[in-house]
Amino acid sequence: MISKRKFMAVSTAIFITGAAPGFSQSTPSLKDAFKKDFGIGTALNNAQIEERDPQMTAFIARQFNMATPENIMKSALIHPKWDTYDFSMGDKLIEFGKKHNIKINGHTLIWHSQLPPFIRGIHSQDSIRSFFTDHIKTVAGHYKGKVFSWDVVNEALNEDGTLRKSVFLQYLGDNYITDAFRLAQEASPGTELYYNDYNNEQPAKRAGCIALIKKVKEAGVRIDGVGIQGHWHVGKLPLKDIEESIIQYAALGMKVMITELDIDVLPRNFQGADVSQRMTANEQSNPYAAGLPDTVQQQLAADYEALFNLLLKHKDKVTRVTFWGVNDGNSWLNNWPIRGRTNYPLLFDRANQPKPAFEKVIAATK
Ligand code: G3I
Numbered sequence: 001m002i003s004k005r006k007f008m009a010v011s012t013a014i015f016i017t018g019a020a021p022g023f024s025q026s027t028p029s030l031k032d033a034f035k036k037d038f039g040i041g042t043a044l045n046n047a048q049i050e051e052r053d054p055q056m057t058a059f060i061a062r063q064f065n066m067a068t069p070e071n072i073m074k075s076a077l078i079h080p081k082w083d084t085y086d087f088s089m090g091d092k093l094i095e096f097g098k099k100h101n102i103k104i105n106g107h108t109l110i111w112h113s114q115l116p117p118f119i120r121g122i123h124s125q126d127s128i129r130s131f132f133t134d135h136i137k138t139v140a141g142h143y144k145g146k147v148f149s150w151d152v153v154n155e156a157l158n159e160d161g162t163l164r165k166s167v168f169l170q171y172l173g174d175n176y177i178t179d180a181f182r183l184a185q186e187a188s189p190g191t192e193l194y195y196n197d198y199n200n201e202q203p204a205k206r207a208g209c210i211a212l213i214k215k216v217k218e219a220g221v222r223i224d225g226v227g228i229q230g231h232w233h234v235g236k237l238p239l240k241d242i243e244e245s246i247i248q249y250a251a252l253g254m255k256v257m258i259t260e261l262d263i264d265v266l267p268r269n270f271q272g273a274d275v276s277q278r279m280t281a282n283e284q285s286n287p288y289a290a291g292l293p294d295t296v297q298q299q300l301a302a303d304y305e306a307l308f309n310l311l312l313k314h315k316d317k318v319t320r321v322t323f324w325g326v327n328d329g330n331s332w333l334n335n336w337p338i339r340g341r342t343n344y345p346l347l348f349d350r351a352n353q354p355k356p357a358f359e360k361v362i363a364a365t366k
Contacts, residue, residue, distance in 0.1 A: 027354050030347075031065040033365045037315040041066030041105065041322030043260065045330060049093050059352050060326060061100040066148070068105045068259065068322055069093050070332070074114040079135055082118055087142055094146045103148035105259075105322070108196065109136050110180045111154040112166035113275055119167060128171035136180060140187035149192035151227060151259070152184045153177050157197055159272075161208025177212055178219045185222050196227035196259055198273040201238055201245040213252050225255030225319065231273035234265045234296060237303050239310055250317035258311065260324040262345035263303055264333050265296050279337040286341040297356055300344065305360035312364060327352050 030040045042064045049072070051057045060067075071077060072089040079085050097104045110132070122128055140150060156177055158164050168176045177195075184193050195216075200209040209226065216223045226249045228242065249256045260273070267285055270277060279285065288296070311318050325331040329350035333343040347358040 028362050030063045030358075030361070033362050034321075037312060037365070038318050039066040039103065039320040040064055041068060041259075041320055042326050043068050043070040043322065043324045043330075044093065044096070044326075045070050046072065046089065048326065048330075049089060049096055051096070056326070056352070057100070061102070063326075064102060066103045066105060066320055066322060067093070067097065068107045068151075070107075070325070071114070073106050073139070074108065074111065075135060076114045076116045078139060079116055081116070082131075085138055085142070090143065094143070104146070105194075105320075106140075106143055106147040106150040106191075108151040108154040109139060109184060110152065110156075110168060110176075112164060112168065113155070115167070125171045128167060132168065132172065132176070132180070133183060136183040137187045140184045140191070143191075144188040145190060147188075147191060149194060149224070150184055150188070151196040152193045152223075153180050154196045155198065156195075156212070157200065157205055157208045159199060159202070159205055161204045161206075161211070163208075163212075175219075178216045178221050181216050181221045181223050182219075192224040192255070193222060194225040194227050194255075194257070194259075195223060196229065198229040198231050198260070199271060200226070201228050201241040203241065203244075206241070206245050206248065210248060210252065213249070213254060217252070223254070225257060227257045227259035229260035229273060229324075230258040230262070231260060231324070232263050232303075233268060233271065234263050234303055235299050237263070237307055239306060242307070243310055243314070246314045246317050250314075255319040256314075256317050257320040257322070258318070259320070259322050261321060262324045262331060262333060263300055265292065265300060265344050266333070266341055268337065275336065277337055281338045285338055288344065289342045292344045296344075301356040301360045304347065304357040305364060308361045308364040323347065 034040050042060065044067050048056060048060060072093065078087065078090060093104060119131065156164055163169050163174055181193055195212060197209060199205050213223055213226065228245060246256045269279065311321060323346055325346055327348040327350055328344050328346050331343055331345050333345050334341055347355055347361060349355055
């Protein structure tokens with residue numbers, strides 16, 4: 001028999017690391033349940049890519065058929081110095097995908113955030129242009145035939161639909177998005193190419209996203225799909241806007257994906273996923289450290305149910321749904337917009353056990 005002390009130690013370790021103990025083989029598999037509808041993906045962190053926990057590896061392989069690296073393909077990590085690229089973790093991810101029959105979505109080629117520090121010292125258009133061109137050619141070229149798709153450009157829009165004043169817009173002008181897709185297409189012709197953003201189901205940002213897609217297409221450059229990240233908040237899912245967006249993006253010939261799905265249950269005073277936005281902690285900001293109240297658990301389940309019913313209604317247009325993390329313990333929402341909180345945004349708890357939301361999502365397929 002396991003002693004109480006040992007049990008506490010094990011459960012604490014699970015809580016802290018998000019490591020997975022055994023999981024039941026009788027738990028249905030998401031990827032199998034949605035086999036005829038759309039792909040089911042997850043974001044993967046370093047520990048998962050390196051298969052440090054065999055039970056976690058088995059769990060991922062059973063539940064998901066697509067994956068996005070949570071951080072390791074971002075430019076700061078894959079291109080740390082002007083003429084140095086580090087493909088070590090990305091290559092491990094490709095091997096992980098091959099071994100477990102999981103398609104990899106590269107994330108991301110051009111993003112204003114998590115840029116390599118050397119960019120800060122560059123103030124000439126020529127140098128930004130050569131960084132931009134070399135980065136896309138080298139990274140997309142390295143993974144040619146190895147990744148299924150790329151988030152070519154990430155989060156280029158402001159909430160009002162105008163273009164974000166990123167270093168790329170400032171130095172390269174408003175054709176940089178089209179240029180990015182053109183370069184990605186040349187470097188990796190067989191790969192699907194997407195634009196990805198948060199809040200782009202909201203009408204103003206959606207209009208900006210539609211204009212962006214049209215501009216790329218009108219230049220004769222290929223763009224295959226659009227990712228609606230899907231960082232939403234419990235009890236406030238914008239279902240009408242999501243539906244309208246799926247319809248409008250699909251009408252442009254885009255594959256539509258929910259690419260970073262999670263439903264935040266903690267207090268927050270703004271929407272979206274701008275990583276530079278932060279909140280100050282106070283006594284009310286981490287209310288569920290000891291566990292999620294049933295009312296919130298049920299609301300979370302109802303939100304997931306309504307969302308998947310909607311996505312299934314449009315399964316002819318939706319090609320993939322990716323969760324931003326495997327289980328609640330892995331979620332970035334434990335550390336944003338306030339560090340060290342206890343969040344519950346996904347379908348599996350910190351021990352990889354299915355939550356009521358998981359049961360609802362599986363039931364939606366029946
Ligand atoms: O690796 C360093 C570690 O060496 C250091 O000790 C530690 C101290 O803070 O930081 C570690 O880096 C962290 C990194 O995640 C890896 O864990 C960064 O601080 C942290 O900011 C970073 O957060 C990531 C965030 O993007 C940064 O932009 C999240 O994990 C990741 O989930 C999040 O993902 C983004 C998508 O790419 C784009 N859409 C929004 C989404 C959520 O923000």
